[in-house]
Amino acid sequence: MALGYRFAEYIPPEDSKPSFETLLKLFLQLVTISSGDVAEALSWLSSLDKQYNLTSDEYGIGDFIEDLKRKGYLDENPQERGSFSLTAKSEQDIRRSALEEIFGKLKKGGQGTHATPHTGIGDEASTDRREYQFGDALEQISMTDSIRNAQVNHGLGEFRLTEQDLEVTETEHKTQASTVLMIDISHSMILYGEDRITPAKKVAMALAELVKQKYPKDTLDIIVFGNDAWQIEVKDLPYLEVGPYHTNTVAGLELAMDILRKRKTPNKQIFMITDGKPTCLKIGLNYYKNSFGLDRKVVNKTLNLAAQCRRLKIPITTFMIATDPYLQQFVDEFTKVNNGQAYYSSLKGLGHLVFRDYGRNRKKSF
Structure with missing residues (x-):
């Protein structure tokens, strides 16, 4: 048949x-x-x-x-x-939702540089126990404690093991990292019929939630840059909007360096999400702006800061969400001067790249 x-x-x-x-x-x-x-x-x-x-x-x-x-x-x-x-509960759920959307679909694999939710598992097990959280590895689960919880919570008649019963062994990390995430909020982030700021916000929220859950000893600071640069809190991310701004990359890098200068962690790094070239400088109380081509006055100042970060052993990873050849040429030069990394990413692949590099970079001494 x-x-x-x-x-x-x-x-x-x-x-x-x-x-x-x-x-x-x-x-x-x-x-x-x-x-x-x-x-x-x-x-x-x-x-x-x-x-x-x-x-x-x-x-x-x-x-x-x-x-x-x-x-x-x-x-x-x-x-x-x-x-x-x-409410604060909504803001936390938005961050968790972003983490699950961007990071939760990735599966654990073998050794290598693939992005997985298990990247950066602690080097040494401790005696501490805690409730299971999203992203914990299977090998962290304490089966004895989890089974005991299931018996207490559900009785001995019918054995059931739920997520709420699970306990995991906390791990301690030998390395700590301080990261500054720079987000471009210039007007081009919503131009040309493409919403680029929402994916950038989601990546920032997901990364913040991952650091809170998996790397509590790490620091993550978030700054935005347009005509100027300023620091924002994680809770501010859902409300972030672009403005009628040019792109003052110099101001963003200066603020990032100032923040990292105060951090005592061995590993320091800057992640920059942008879709354009630097077009603005603040000189005294005035702004110098030029959106046409690559203005050497602005570019040279930006490259000088990239070189300064290299001397301070602060690598810059640039996530360029634009494909214009002359913009790629600038990013290539910027990356070479800093000895950092650059990715020309679609919005869809942005989160995967950020998570991969965060997990990889925090394991090594710069």
Whole structure:
């Protein structure tokens, strides 16, 4: 008897409508794109619901909003009914969502430089135990303690082992790293019909969450640069927007070097996410700007700082999300002067490259 396939019309199950968790994932994506504008994100969600029938008669967008408030994701402005702001819980979930989206799909492999969620596992096991967290390696799980927890939590009648039962052995890292992540917020990051700032934000949030979970002794500072440069907190990332700015790479590098100068860790590095060339300098109280071609006055100052970072043993890894040949030529020269690394990445591959290099660089002394 020959084996074959039998095809029939697919009838989705009645309970296929998204649950709160499914809608929450979509909402967190939208609120990141809207730079923390809850009203705009909910408006987009309503439009998607109208177009794709995301909800049902039993559970609508209004029910979802009430659940967001009840579960601590939104605060309602008492002075203006219907006006909401994100809570700290939402901000943390946005970071976790970014980590899972960018990093969680990668599988553990053999030795090498591949990006995996297990890169940088601690060198030595300690006697400390803690709850399982996203990204922990299987070999860290303490099976004896985990099975004991399952028996306590679920009883002896039927053995079940859930994620909540798992305990892992904490590890200690022999190396520590201080990283400054520079994000370009010049106007070109949203020009030409391409949203480049949202992927950059997601990478920054995911990296921040990874450092918090896996490398608690490391430091990660985030700065943004346009006409000027300034430091921002991790909690500010969902609200980050581009401005009508030029690209003052010099200001960004100077601030990054100042931050790293105060760090006492053995490994120091700068990651820079940008889509363009330096076009701006601040001279005294005035700005020198030139967007046409590669202005040697701006470029030479930028290259001088790259060389200075090299002398201080601070490598710069540049993630260029643009493909113009003359921009690549500048990045090649910048990288050669610093003895750093450069990647010409699509937005889709940006997160993988950042995570790979973070895990690889923190293991070596610069």
